[in-house]
Amino acid sequence: SQQGEEDPQALSIQEGENATMNCSYKTSINNLQWYRQNSGRGLVHLILIRSNEREKHSGRLRVTLDTSKKSSSLLITASRAADTASYFCATDQGAQKLVFGQGTRLTINP
Protein backbone atom coordinates (compact mmCIF):
# COMPACT_ATOMS: atom_id res chain seq x y z
CA SER A 1 0.00 0.00 0.00
CA GLN A 2 1.14 3.55 -0.65
CA GLN A 3 1.38 6.21 1.99
CA GLY A 4 1.10 9.94 1.60
CA GLU A 5 -0.76 10.23 -1.67
CA GLU A 6 -1.39 13.82 -2.66
CA ASP A 7 -4.33 15.11 -4.54
CA PRO A 8 -4.44 16.78 -7.01
CA GLN A 9 -1.25 15.85 -8.84
CA ALA A 10 -1.16 19.31 -10.41
CA LEU A 11 -2.91 22.56 -9.56
CA SER A 12 -2.81 25.85 -11.44
CA ILE A 13 -4.40 28.97 -9.97
CA GLN A 14 -4.23 32.73 -10.26
CA GLU A 15 -2.11 34.80 -7.94
CA GLY A 16 -4.10 35.85 -4.91
CA GLU A 17 -6.31 32.78 -4.90
CA ASN A 18 -6.14 30.08 -2.27
CA ALA A 19 -4.59 26.70 -3.01
CA THR A 20 -5.68 23.51 -1.29
CA MET A 21 -3.79 20.24 -1.51
CA ASN A 22 -4.83 16.98 0.07
CA CYS A 23 -2.92 14.00 1.34
CA SER A 24 -4.15 10.55 2.28
CA TYR A 25 -2.32 7.80 4.08
CA LYS A 26 -3.03 4.26 5.18
CA THR A 27 -1.41 3.45 8.52
CA SER A 28 -1.24 5.11 11.92
CA ILE A 29 1.21 7.96 12.23
CA ASN A 30 3.08 9.96 14.85
CA ASN A 31 3.01 13.10 12.79
CA LEU A 32 2.57 14.38 9.27
CA GLN A 33 4.88 16.91 7.68
CA TRP A 34 4.51 19.09 4.60
CA TYR A 35 7.49 20.05 2.48
CA ARG A 36 8.02 22.30 -0.51
CA GLN A 37 10.43 21.60 -3.33
CA ASN A 38 11.32 24.10 -5.99
CA SER A 39 12.26 22.52 -9.29
CA GLY A 40 15.40 20.42 -8.89
CA ARG A 41 16.14 21.83 -5.49
CA GLY A 42 16.06 20.67 -1.88
CA LEU A 43 13.12 20.01 0.41
CA VAL A 44 12.02 22.87 2.60
CA HIS A 45 10.08 21.98 5.70
CA LEU A 46 6.83 23.89 5.97
CA ILE A 47 4.87 22.55 8.90
CA LEU A 48 4.48 19.52 11.16
CA ILE A 49 1.19 18.42 12.64
CA ARG A 50 1.10 15.79 15.35
CA SER A 51 -1.39 12.94 15.43
CA ASN A 52 -3.23 14.49 18.38
CA GLU A 53 -3.63 17.84 16.63
CA ARG A 54 -6.43 18.73 14.24
CA GLU A 55 -5.33 22.05 12.81
CA LYS A 56 -2.23 24.15 12.69
CA HIS A 57 -1.35 27.53 11.22
CA SER A 58 1.90 29.07 10.12
CA GLY A 59 1.70 32.40 8.32
CA ARG A 60 -0.33 31.85 5.15
CA LEU A 61 -0.35 28.09 5.68
CA ARG A 62 -3.11 26.11 7.32
CA VAL A 63 -2.85 22.38 7.81
CA THR A 64 -5.59 20.07 8.99
CA LEU A 65 -5.36 16.46 10.03
CA ASP A 66 -8.21 13.98 10.27
CA THR A 67 -6.85 10.75 11.70
CA SER A 68 -10.23 9.03 11.40
CA LYS A 69 -10.13 9.56 7.65
CA LYS A 70 -6.35 9.29 7.47
CA SER A 71 -6.12 12.51 5.55
CA SER A 72 -4.55 15.94 5.74
CA SER A 73 -4.92 19.14 3.80
CA LEU A 74 -2.61 22.06 3.19
CA LEU A 75 -4.15 25.42 2.44
CA ILE A 76 -2.06 28.28 1.13
CA THR A 77 -3.97 31.54 1.30
CA ALA A 78 -3.41 34.60 -0.88
CA SER A 79 -1.03 32.72 -3.16
CA ARG A 80 2.02 34.39 -4.69
CA ALA A 81 4.12 33.57 -7.74
CA ALA A 82 6.90 32.49 -5.36
CA ASP A 83 4.63 29.72 -4.05
CA THR A 84 5.07 27.90 -7.35
CA ALA A 85 6.66 24.58 -6.39
CA SER A 86 5.92 20.95 -5.66
CA TYR A 87 4.38 20.18 -2.30
CA PHE A 88 4.81 16.86 -0.55
CA CYS A 89 3.27 15.37 2.51
CA ALA A 90 5.35 12.92 4.48
CA THR A 91 4.15 10.65 7.24
CA ASP A 92 6.18 9.68 10.26
CA GLN A 93 5.05 6.26 11.39
CA GLY A 94 7.55 6.12 14.22
CA ALA A 95 9.85 3.78 12.33
CA GLN A 96 12.60 6.34 12.02
CA LYS A 97 11.68 7.30 8.49
CA LEU A 98 9.40 9.59 6.53
CA VAL A 99 7.20 8.18 3.79
CA PHE A 100 6.59 10.67 1.02
CA GLY A 101 3.81 10.96 -1.50
CA GLN A 102 4.16 11.79 -5.17
CA GLY A 103 3.49 15.46 -4.53
CA THR A 104 1.30 18.19 -5.95
CA ARG A 105 2.78 20.53 -8.55
CA LEU A 106 1.42 23.97 -7.81
CA THR A 107 1.63 26.73 -10.40
CA ILE A 108 0.67 30.29 -9.51
CA ASN A 109 -0.12 32.37 -12.57
CA PRO A 110 0.54 36.11 -12.32
Added chain:
Amino acid sequence: EPEVTQTPSHQVTQMGQEVILRCVPISNHLYFYWYRQILGQKVEFLVSFYNNEISEKSEIFDDQFSVERPDGSNFTLKIRSTKLEDSAMYFCASGGRRGEGTQYFGPGTRLLVL
Protein backbone atom coordinates in the same frame (compact mmCIF):
# COMPACT_ATOMS: atom_id res chain seq x y z
CA GLU B 1 19.37 29.67 11.23
CA PRO B 2 21.26 26.34 11.29
CA GLU B 3 20.91 24.19 8.22
CA VAL B 4 22.01 20.88 6.79
CA THR B 5 24.73 21.16 4.17
CA GLN B 6 25.77 18.64 1.54
CA THR B 7 28.76 18.26 -0.76
CA PRO B 8 29.22 18.01 -3.61
CA SER B 9 26.14 19.58 -5.16
CA HIS B 10 26.67 17.54 -8.33
CA GLN B 11 28.71 14.44 -9.03
CA VAL B 12 29.24 12.55 -12.26
CA THR B 13 30.81 9.12 -12.07
CA GLN B 14 31.39 6.05 -14.18
CA MET B 15 29.43 2.88 -13.54
CA GLY B 16 31.29 0.66 -11.09
CA GLN B 17 33.07 3.50 -9.36
CA GLU B 18 32.76 4.29 -5.68
CA VAL B 19 31.23 7.56 -4.57
CA ILE B 20 31.03 9.22 -1.19
CA LEU B 21 28.38 11.80 -0.54
CA ARG B 22 28.95 14.09 2.39
CA CYS B 23 26.60 15.82 4.76
CA VAL B 24 26.98 18.08 7.75
CA PRO B 25 23.82 17.77 9.85
CA ILE B 26 22.56 20.43 12.22
CA SER B 27 24.97 20.43 15.11
CA ASN B 28 22.78 19.43 18.05
CA HIS B 29 20.74 16.85 16.16
CA LEU B 30 20.96 13.18 17.04
CA TYR B 31 19.13 11.45 14.20
CA PHE B 32 20.46 11.34 10.67
CA TYR B 33 18.91 10.14 7.45
CA TRP B 34 19.56 9.60 3.76
CA TYR B 35 16.83 9.74 1.15
CA ARG B 36 16.95 9.71 -2.60
CA GLN B 37 14.74 11.01 -5.37
CA ILE B 38 15.00 9.59 -8.84
CA LEU B 39 14.09 12.23 -11.41
CA GLY B 40 10.34 12.72 -11.55
CA GLN B 41 9.63 10.29 -8.75
CA LYS B 42 8.85 10.50 -5.07
CA VAL B 43 11.40 10.89 -2.33
CA GLU B 44 12.40 7.48 -0.96
CA PHE B 45 13.87 6.63 2.42
CA LEU B 46 17.24 4.88 2.40
CA VAL B 47 18.55 4.72 5.95
CA SER B 48 18.36 6.24 9.40
CA PHE B 49 21.25 6.48 11.84
CA TYR B 50 21.31 7.06 15.57
CA ASN B 51 23.89 6.55 18.28
CA ASN B 52 26.51 5.51 15.73
CA GLU B 53 24.51 2.73 14.22
CA ILE B 54 21.88 2.12 11.58
CA SER B 55 18.43 2.08 13.14
CA GLU B 56 16.35 1.48 10.04
CA LYS B 57 17.05 0.81 6.39
CA SER B 58 14.98 0.25 3.29
CA GLU B 59 15.19 -2.49 0.67
CA ILE B 60 17.06 -0.04 -1.54
CA PHE B 61 19.89 0.15 0.99
CA ASP B 62 21.67 -3.06 0.02
CA ASP B 63 25.27 -4.16 0.56
CA GLN B 64 26.50 -1.59 -1.96
CA PHE B 65 25.54 1.20 0.41
CA SER B 66 27.09 2.17 3.72
CA VAL B 67 26.89 5.12 6.06
CA GLU B 68 29.34 6.51 8.52
CA ARG B 69 29.71 9.31 10.98
CA PRO B 70 33.49 9.56 10.96
CA ASP B 71 33.70 12.52 13.33
CA GLY B 72 31.40 14.74 15.33
CA SER B 73 30.11 16.68 12.38
CA ASN B 74 30.07 14.71 9.13
CA PHE B 75 27.66 12.02 7.98
CA THR B 76 28.54 10.17 4.78
CA LEU B 77 26.84 7.85 2.34
CA LYS B 78 29.09 5.57 0.33
CA ILE B 79 28.04 3.66 -2.74
CA ARG B 80 30.71 1.05 -3.41
CA SER B 81 30.08 0.18 -7.03
CA THR B 82 27.64 2.54 -8.68
CA LYS B 83 25.00 1.38 -11.12
CA LEU B 84 23.15 3.40 -13.73
CA GLU B 85 19.99 3.17 -11.63
CA ASP B 86 21.76 4.90 -8.72
CA SER B 87 21.44 8.17 -10.64
CA ALA B 88 19.26 10.35 -8.44
CA MET B 89 19.23 13.29 -6.09
CA TYR B 90 20.43 12.20 -2.66
CA PHE B 91 19.19 14.12 0.34
CA CYS B 92 20.62 14.08 3.82
CA ALA B 93 18.34 15.01 6.71
CA SER B 94 18.73 15.40 10.43
CA GLY B 95 16.36 15.59 13.34
CA GLY B 96 16.56 16.29 17.02
CA ARG B 97 13.94 13.90 18.29
CA ARG B 98 12.58 10.54 17.32
CA GLY B 99 8.99 10.20 16.24
CA GLU B 100 7.84 13.70 17.09
CA GLY B 101 10.36 15.89 15.43
CA THR B 102 10.86 17.65 12.16
CA GLN B 103 13.42 16.30 9.74
CA TYR B 104 15.48 19.04 8.15
CA PHE B 105 16.77 18.35 4.68
CA GLY B 106 19.92 19.45 2.95
CA PRO B 107 19.96 20.83 -0.59
CA GLY B 108 20.88 17.47 -2.07
CA THR B 109 23.62 15.96 -4.20
CA ARG B 110 22.69 15.20 -7.78
CA LEU B 111 24.47 11.98 -8.75
CA LEU B 112 24.75 10.96 -12.37
CA VAL B 113 26.15 7.53 -13.17
CA LEU B 114 27.31 7.04 -16.75
